[in-house]
Amino acid sequence: MALEVVNEQTLNEQTVMDAVQASxxxxxxxxxxxxxxxxxxxxxxxxxxxxxxxxxKALEQVRAAIASTTAINGKNATIQVLGVSGTxxxxxxxxxxx
Amino acid sequence: xxxxxxxxxxxxxxxxxxxxxxxxxKAESMIQKASELGYNLVGIPLPPHHTRxxxxxxxHICSEAKVDFATRVNFSPRTPNELLxxxxxxxxxxxxVAVRCHTKDVARQAAKDRRVDILQFSVxxxxxxxxxxxxxxxxxxxxxxxxxxxxxxxxxxxxxxxxLLSSLRREAAxxxxxxxxxxxxxxxxxxxxxxxxxxxxxxxxxxxxPMSSALRALSETPWVTVERNRKKLSADYVAPxxxxxGRKTGD
Numbered sequence: 148m149a150l151e152v153v154n155e156q157t158l159n160e161q162t163v164m165d166a167v168q169a170s171x172x173x174x175x176x177x178x179x180x181x182x183x184x185x186x187x188x189x190x191x192x193x194x195x196x197x198x199x200x201x202x203x204k205a206l207e208q209v210r211a212a213i214a215s216t217t218a219i220n221g222k223n224a225t226i227q228v229l230g231v232s233g234t235x236x237x238x239x240x241x242x243x244x245x
Numbered sequence: 246x247x248x249x250x251x252x253x254x255x256x257x258x259x260x261x262x263x264x265x266x267x268x269x270x271k272a273e274s275m276i277q278k279a280s281e282l283g284y285n286l287v288g289i290p291l292p293p294h295h296t297r298x299x300x301x302x303x304x305h306i307c308s309e310a311k312v313d314f315a316t317r318v319n320f321s322p323r324t325p326n327e328l329l330x331x332x333x334x335x336x337x338x339x340x341x342v343a344v345r346c347h348t349k350d351v352a353r354q355a356a357k358d359r360r361v362d363i364l365q366f367s368v369x370x371x372x373x374x375x376x377x378x379x380x381x382x383x384x385x386x387x388x389x390x391x392x393x394x395x396x397x398x399x400x401x402x403x404x405x406x407x408x409l410l411s412s413l414r415r416e417a418a419x420x421x422x423x424x425x426x427x428x429x430x431x432x433x434x435x436x437x438x439x440x441x442x443x444x445x446x447x448x449x450x451x452x453x454x455p456m457s458s459a460l461r462a463l464s465e466t467p468w469v470t471v472e473r474n475r476k477k478l479s480a481d482y483v484a485p486x487x488x489x490x491g492r493k494t495g496d
Contacts, residue, residue: 174451207447207450207456208447208450210443210444210447211444211447211448211450211451213444214399214440214444214445214447214448215398215399215448217399217400217437217438223437225437225440227282227440227441227444228441228443228444
């Protein structure tokens with residue numbers, strides 16, 4: 148899943164990953180978070196773009212959690228999903244600039 | 246795969262983009278963002294006594310952003326009579342008519358009136374959400390759809406969000422059972438709460454709306470509403486099923 152963070156602060160990949168994890172945890176609890184199986188795969192910090200992987204069975208829950216993120220580090224931020232795919236190759240084709 | 250191709254061809258609509266009319270630059274950036282997020286149609290609420298300049302300005306911004314624009318009015322009547330008066334005066338001036346139901350009487354009247362397109366309920370006072378089986382039965386026989394705004398789900402926190410999701414789950418199930426169309430819209434007043442259609446569809450999993458119904462509520466249902474009303478408002482419309490196909494000019 149390719150993500151783009153829209154905000155006014157500089158962020159590292161760990162902060163973004165923590166925000167996504169926290170959002171999944173807040174909405175679906177520890178059980179839901181364990182099923183999501185989130186991992187950071189690739190980062191492009193200069194473009195504020197990140198690629199994460201998750202269980203395909205939990206895709207809609209992870210997407211909902213990402214959409215519900217409204218702040219990172221206490222400041223307004225939005226995470227947009229640029230594309231979703233089963234492989235990195237197909238994802239890079241879909242989103243072109245990743 | 247055919248399903249994906251079909252999904253990619255969907256035309257998405259956000260029928261409740263609450264842009265600030267007094268701030269054209271913010272309105273422009275919100276409409277631009279809606280276009281970037283993949284919406285083909287935005288419904289913007291206007292005051293009943295709007296000016297032509299306001300409409301032409303919004304139409305211009307929307308055409309620049311390559312997104313279709315539908316005029317919308319939100320009524321918040323206190324009594325059924327007030328609702329009827331407003332409908333009589335303003336129905337033909339707007340493409341979408343939404344009614345925010347603050348009392349049960351208003352909710353019942355709005356649900357059975359074929360001039361009402363959208364039924365809205367309070368997101369903060371859950372006692373004022375009157376979408377029950379009886380309301381759904383009336384709405385299913387008319388043309389109105391239940392509107393679910395998604396920005397409040399992002400804005401509310403902790404227990405108030407839990408209670409809202411619980412109400413939405415019950416109402417979405419009631420609407421599906423009674424075959425009342427559901428319209429999903431952002432209700433966003435700020436870019437910060439705007440999300441893409443597929444992200445909004447994913448958010449509906451929080452109140453157990455199936456993905457296919459969520460995508461329909463973001464595409465077919467709002468488009469059908471707007472196209473039906475555009476036909477009705479055109480000069481060629483005579484009655485349901487009857488419209489002028491051509492006019493003979495005088496010799």
